[in-house]
Amino acid sequence: MTLERELDALARRFSPEARVTVLTGAGVSAASGVPTFRGPDGLWKDFRPEELATPEAFARDPKTVWEWYDWRRQLVAQCRPNRAHDVLALWSRRYPSFALVTQNVDGLHERAGTENVVRFHGSLWEVSCWSQCRAGSWLDMTVPFPRLPPSCPHCGGPLRPGVVWFGEAIPEEALEATGRALDCDLCLVVGTSSVVYPAAGLSAQARRRGAFTVEINPEATPASTEMDLALPGRAEDILNSLERLL
Numbered sequence: 001m002t003l004e005r006e007l008d009a010l011a012r013r014f015s016p017e018a019r020v021t022v023l024t025g026a027g028v029s030a031a032s033g034v035p036t037f038r039g040p041d042g043l044w045k046d047f048r049p050e051e052l053a054t055p056e057a058f059a060r061d062p063k064t065v066w067e068w069y070d071w072r073r074q075l076v077a078q079c080r081p082n083r084a085h086d087v088l089a090l091w092s093r094r095y096p097s098f099a100l101v102t103q104n105v106d107g108l109h110e111r112a113g114t115e116n117v118v119r120f121h122g123s124l125w126e127v128s129c130w131s132q133c134r135a136g137s138w139l140d141m142t143v144p145f146p147r148l149p150p151s152c153p154h155c156g157g158p159l160r161p162g163v164v165w166f167g168e169a170i171p172e173e174a175l176e177a178t179g180r181a182l183d184c185d186l187c188l189v190v191g192t193s194s195v196v197y198p199a200a201g202l203s204a205q206a207r208r209r210g211a212f213t214v215e216i217n218p219e220a221t222p223a224s225t226e227m228d229l230a231l232p233g234r235a236e237d238i239l240n241s242l243e244r245l246l
């Protein structure tokens with residue numbers, strides 16, 4: 001089938017009462033200028049994300065880890081949501097039980113006005129106390145921080161970024177909301193390399209529960225063959241074409 005026909009057939013599944021769940025990854029923000037991890041711009045000063053996004057790396061060298069996050073906060077602060085974010089924001093207001101589960105930490109879905117965003121891996125814009133004093137976690141939009149690592153206003157120790165690092169647990173609240181979101185009619189998986197677990201296993205769960213699963217990605221991923229439909233293309237193009245058919 002041609003892409004056009006596949007899009008037509010998919011558009012017909014978007015009935016007004018369809019339960020639509022969308023799982024997104026870094027590819028959705030690529031057109032906004034936010035580098036993906038596994039693309040050609042994914043490296044920073046010769047570090048791989050896997051070397052920086054761990055509690056062990058932070059314990060060893062909090063300043064270097066913070067320099068990377070501070071750089072990403074500065075970069076994202078200058079980016080704007082793209083057409084992919086905008087279409088998903090529209091859907092979040094149109095479909096009654098719409099849910100968006102994102103691995104992205106950039107906050108661009110929220111800035112596009114999306115309702116019901118589940119942040120599976122936390123946020124670049126949240127901070128918390130590394131030594132887990134009573135300060136808890138909160139939003140801090142300071143860009144750039146005048147000193148790294150920034151310090152906890154309560155105990156004076158270092159703050160950490162509010163993201164989920166490799167080896168850390170997904171926040172309970174996000175897991176529960178995701179569990180509910182996987183009971184859906186349509187599950188779109190957009191712009192993720194589907195290699196980071198447990199996020200990579202979510203579409204298979206939705207499919208087992210009866211959802212029609214669709215991948216949107218310019219490249220094939222380990223999940224492509226397990227989808228009902230894999231649409232090769234960029235998120236901003238495919239979602240735009242689909243929205244025009246709805």
Ligand SMILES: NC(=O)c1ccc[n+]([C@@H]2O[C@H](COP(=O)([O-])OP(=O)(O)OC[C@H]3O[C@@H](n4cnc5c(N)ncnc54)[C@H](O)[C@@H]3O)[C@@H](O)[C@H]2O)c1
Pocket residue numbers: 024025026027028029030031034035036037038039103104105106107121190191192193194195196216217218219221233234235236
């Ligand atoms: N924007 C962000 O917040 C951001 C950026 C980089 C990494 N991350 C973190 O990286 C982890 C890795 O997973 P991931 O799978 O999200 O990212 P990834 O970097 O592993 O994969 C990105 C995927 O996006 C695809 N892609 C590239 N351009 C695209 C486009 N225009 N449209 C659609 N797809 C496109 C690529 O083919 C690739 O499969 C997550 O934990 C996430 O927290 C977040």
Ligand SMILES: [Zn+2]
Pocket residue numbers: 129130131132133134135152153154155156157
């Ligand atoms: Zn503290």
